[in-house]
Amino acid sequence: MGWLILIVMVVFVWVAFRELKTMEADILQDIARKSASGSDDGETNTDRPATDKPIREATDDSSLEGQLRQLIRSRPGVMQTDIYTALNTFDRKQIQQILLEMDRKGQIRRKKAKSSYQVFHTE
16 A cells, blocks of 8 residues: 555656746746847736736836946946845846846846845946
8 A cells, every 4th residue: 555655656747847847948938039039019918917917128217127237336346136126116036037147148247145136336
């Protein structure tokens, strides 16, 4: 009986792992597609929240990206967790997404520090 339970558990874990890998691949494809398009094509997708829309280049310092730039310039080496606190009116996931995009574009540099990142401006 113990072997049967073990086999069922192993099968369950294997199926769950495969499902998670599929979900991860889908998410990575969505991110790549959004990064490649780089523009808002006017499509309205009602099954996702408004904060999940593609991020556009900041045109003024009142935007989230502009506020991030200003904060990072004024506090070199600021911890990413401190950024969430300083800009607590914005969604944490949206801040993470913008910081990752800025890092990939070379606009900032993130240095791993324990369970967070230190953020430095590069421009």
